[in-house]
Amino acid sequence: MNQCPDCKTELEYQDGNYACASCQTLFSKHAFCDTCDSELERLAACGAVSYFCKPCNQLKSKSTARYEFRPV
Template identity: 30%
Template sequence: MAQCEVCRQTLVARGDALNCPACVQDYREQAQCPDCGQPLDILKVCGAVDYFCPHGDGLIAKKRVTLSFVPR
């Protein structure tokens, strides 16, 4: 379960974001490259979702993507 960076409370899903009910901080999910740690571009076409690293690592398999939660 994801936790708030500020108060360490469990985050609650609200729409396309996560929210901390204790300190009212909103978070969004961010995909990161497992090789360089930089944010990935998300490509959505015809229902498929692919991940692309604009920093030189090219297409990244979904199994290798690291997901994190960053403040909005």
């Protein structure tokens, strides 16, 4: 579920970003480590998306990552 951080409206996926129809704002999705809270590096391998945390030196699955939407 991708919700607008401001108005909680469901965001619409648009060319790699997420748009809120009611705020007219474009957001990008950032993933953060559940352990150290650093921003994760996105890895796309074989169609599956996973994340890598440099400080933890560990692969993170997208289900354990914490997500944040930030205005582009």
